[in-house]
Amino acid sequence: MKNVFSIRYKIFIIYSLLIICILIFTSVITNQVTRNANVENAIQTSQRELALIMNNLDAKITHIFDYATTVAVNPNVIAMLKKYKTPPQSATAQYQLRTTLNKSVNSILGINRNIAMWDLVAIDNKFFGASGYNTAPTAAVLGKNYFSNINPKNNCIIQGPFMITEDIPNNPTIPKMVVSKSVVDLDNLATIGYVAFFVNESSFAAIFEENMPADTQTSFYVLNENNIVLSSSEKELIGTDFSVGEHISEENYRQLCENGNMILSGGTGSTDILYTSKMYEGTNWRVINAVSLNSLLQGQEAVNRFTLIIGILACVITLVLSFWVSYTISKPIHTLSNAMARVSKGDLNQTVITHSKDEMAILYTGFNNLTKKVRALLDEVYQKQEEKNQYQLQLIQSQVKPHFLYNTLETIKSLVDLDLNETASEAISALAVFYRISLNNGNDIISIQNELELCRQYLYIQKLRYQEYLDYRIEECEGTENWCISKLTLQPILENAIYHGIKEKQTKGLIVIQLKNLEDHLIFSVIDNGVGMDSETLKNLQNSLRDSCENDHLRSFGLSSVNRRIQLLFGKEFGIRIESVLHHYTKVILTIPKEPYFPSIK
Known part of the structure; x- marks a missing residue:
């Protein structure tokens, strides 16, 4: 009973922790995704509101500029500024000027709430006081030569803010913007004065407050x-x-x-x-x-509270269900574990009996059948595994040889001695990628994409050593990351092509790797335009592949190892075949099934 309760609570704890962790993870991710979405929506909303405000701001400033331009080209305004180079001193002249300008300008401005006050400025920067407003505080803040210094020519200029203390009860200080437009004599285009509009800061602030x-x-x-x-x-x-x-x-x-x-x-x-x-x-x-x-993000808080409540309810339900599941599963597992314990001690005649018709009954039946066949299967598995391990070890040892590393390091040293540091750095990177993929955390199966990348780095390193002999090209298809292959499958073939094909030719040679994607299998072709083989040598090599003969020829051993390994993994219908014509080319064709690649998690 101790074991029954032990496994029961193990299932209960593991199942509970798993579901609770999933719930917590889901809640955290949901909260983060929701928050990110809300923040993104907030940014877009704020940008839309700001765009609307910008349109209103543009409309307001454009209207003010249009009013200033209209006043600046008014004939009465031009006439008065041509007549008076400086504001008149006599009361009669002042009255006549104010009456004329007020009639002309007010007919243009009408009831314009954007313009707090207006005035005309003489060429000597003195205010006419034509609008009837007290412009003395404003003139004092702007200074004597404000309009001459900004030199607006014929453009509207808006500047500010100017902190102007109004000459009214309590003397409030109001920030104002000054819109100025030069008035020119249409006869000689000389500047004869200025139109000045004064806009309270609150006029611009209203745009934001309203939107x-x-x-x-x-x-x-x-x-x-x-x-x-x-x-x-x-x-x-x-x-x-x-x-x-x-x-x-x-x-x-x-x-x-x-x-x-x-x-x-x-x-x-x-x-x-x-x-x-x-x-x-x-x-x-x-x-x-x-x-x-x-x-x-006020709505986010409501979502968080709702998620918390749902999470608590889900956790309570999870605890109840996990206890029930653990109790249901533990009893038949205990029966089976006792039988397996006796089998582990060497008693392969064990059988278990169940009266249920659920999945446990299938498991019991499978266990009974397994004990009947395990002896024969163990012998077969041990034999095949031993053979497979031997071929894998031989293949790795025969391909990733120490002399390849030593030769590559010598090449890198030569590049450094020749001050080809950039090429040396690339060679080191290629060597690192080659060994990283070839080691692959101890896993024998890699993606075809990685196998091709391993070949690419290997050929790059070999090309550095044999620049006068070797060139290469890799022609691959899409989806190579989805299919798997035993690592270091193509490298022995490439090594044979270099040492027994290209190098013996003593002239520039080319190695081409081609990958064809057929309906249910893949075909690799490694083609070199090296010395090739005569018909007798080709026949002997094909026989060694068929019989897996590991003779003394390096070419035969490497290809035989690859061929045997492929057949152990995928079956007799797959493997290597060779085509060759003496003094022309050698083509090694490798066929494997399309097996999906599932990266191991380390």
């Missing part, structure tokens, strides 16, 4: 080309450097500008912030939107 969702923690920033904040939901940052105010490094800011979006940590105890950025080409302004990821 941002009300349920998200969102901040916006409009920056000029010098990284100075022109407009923002964080009013205290207006006029300051954005990177300094937001504590963003120069590298992060550069990446934000290049990528268009970035997620930065808000620090310990703070939420992550999603920044999205777009450039407004019209004024070289950069618009940045910053939103808290927590406000965008």
Whole structure:
């Protein structure tokens, strides 16, 4: 009974842990995938909102520029600026000028909420006061030569923000943007004055406030080309450097500008912030939107709670089911284990009896049949395994010879001595790849893709040694990573082609590896245009392949080893056949079945 309970609890614990681990892994992956999807959606949503804001910003600035251009070409405006090079001193002239300009300009502007106030500026940078607004605080902030210094020529220019203290109760300081447009004399195209529009920062801020969702923690920033904040939901940052105010490094800011979006940590105890950025080409302004990821991922918390509840219920159900399964399985396994224990002591006449008709009955029947045949099978398996191991060992020893490593190292040393360091480095890499694939963590079966790569590195190394004799080409097909082959199958064939075909020719030779993909099997062809073989030699070699004769000829031994190994693995219908014409070519044809490749997990 002790063993019964032991296996029962083993099954219970393993089954429970397995299912719980799967549940936890699934929950973590689901949470991560969901979060990534939500973050991606948040980025796309933020970019769409920013694109809409950019369109509205472009429309607003374009309208203001259009108004400024229209006022600048108004005949009455041009006439007044031509008449007065500087604002008139007499009250009568001032009244006449203000009346004329107000009538002309106000008919153009109408009720425009974007323009806080306007005025005309003389060529000497003095304000006319034509609009009736008190422009003295603005003139003081701009300075005496502001309009002359910016030299707008005939283009609209917008600059700011200028922190202007209004001459009204409480003296509030309001950031303003100045839109200026030169007025030219149409007769000689000389600048005779300027149109100045003053736009409150709040006019630009309204674009963001009207288009941002009300349920998200969102901040916006409009920056000029010098990284100075022109407009923002964080009013205290207006006029300051954005990177300094937001504590963003120069590298992060550069990446934000290049990528268009970035997620930065808000620090310990703070939420992550999603920044999205777009450039407004019209004024070289950069618009940045910053939103808290927590406000965008509120639905993620609900998903996490739901996943946690489902996970707890699944774990409870798993524990109950695992206990029941362990109890059901343990009893018949205990019976079978006792019989197997007696068999392990040499009693091959053991049989087990069951009255059930489930899978355990099939297992019992299989065990009974197995004990009847095991003696004969053991003898056969031992014999074949011994033979197979012997051929595998002989093949590896005969192909991956120490002298190949020594010769390659000598070649690399020669390359280094000749100061061909790059070629030496490539040779070392090729040697490393060759031995890595040939060792293959002790596994004898590799993918055809790796076998071809092993051949490629081997031929590359040999070509370094025999540059005057050897060239090669590999013609492969698709899907080589899906089929398997015994490792070091083609290498002995290539070695024979080099040493018994190409090298003996004493002239430049070519080795071609071809792979053909047929319906249910693969055909490798290794062709060299070396010395070839006469009919008698070819016949003897074919006989040695058929009889697996390991005679003293190196050519025969290598090919016989490969042929025998292929037949042990895949059957008598597969293996090697050879075609050759003396002084023309030798072609070794290897046929194997299409066996799927399943990489071993180490």
